[in-house]
Amino acid sequence: MRPQRFIRDLTKTERQEIEEMFRRGPNNRIRKRAQAIRLSAMGYTITQIVEILGCNRQSIHNWFDTFETQGCQGLYDRPRSGRPVTDTVDYRDRLVEAIKTNPRKMGYPFTVWTLTRIRAHMAREMKILLSESRVRQIMKAEGLVFKRPKHTLAQKRDKDAFAEVRDILEQIKKSPWNPMPT
Missing domain, CATH: 1.10.10 (Arc Repressor Mutant, subunit A)
Incomplete structure (x- = not known):
């Protein structure tokens, strides 16, 4: 059986930086990595961390290796190759x-x-x-909200006739209704 692996003891500044990354990291991936380091520093085993975070065991080992060699900065995403952005x-x-x-x-x-x-x-x-x-x-x-357009014919109706019919409808609603006229 393999011995349990834990992250090295964190310095005070590393602990503060990990806490900051965990609470206010720019995205979920970075917060998850910081949480893995944080949990290991608190004494959780890799098996427990896998269960808590719901991620792959190898990923945790990779994060630990990166943290050991590069420190907190290694937990951030590196630039990825790919097609350049077309919108300017x-x-x-x-x-x-x-x-x-x-x-x-x-x-x-x-x-x-x-x-x-x-x-x-x-x-x-x-x-x-x-x-x-x-x-x-x-x-x-950019903070813009897209809503589907509502197509209505409201601007096409005869305003005078509509107002007259609306008034008649209101009178009918207010009058006592008797379904059986005598």
Whole structure:
């Protein structure tokens, strides 16, 4: 049987930094790593930590190794390779500006933006076509809320006739109702 592995004794500053990462880490992955180090320093075994965090045993060993060699900074995510981001700060600014502008003022025949419409508009304006999910992510990051448009015919009705019928309906509601006329 393999001997139990625990993290080395933490210095006071490391303990404070781990606590800070655990409480206010920028994302869940970092908070989970900090919690694993914290639990080990408190005397929990790797088996117990696996049960508490619900993660792989090897991941905990990897986090311990990284912490032992690089300290607290090793628990943060490293930059990953991949496709560069296609949307720029200018794209985001123009997207926000477009969403806050009535589409009719931009020459469109509609009054409400949808994801499909704003995406097509931005493709025309910026020559960058993003997926609807990416546009939604940008909107969320910018604090904009997307709601599905409610199409009504309220503006098409005759206001005078509607008011007259509404008054009649109110009178009917207020009058005593007798289902059996005599």
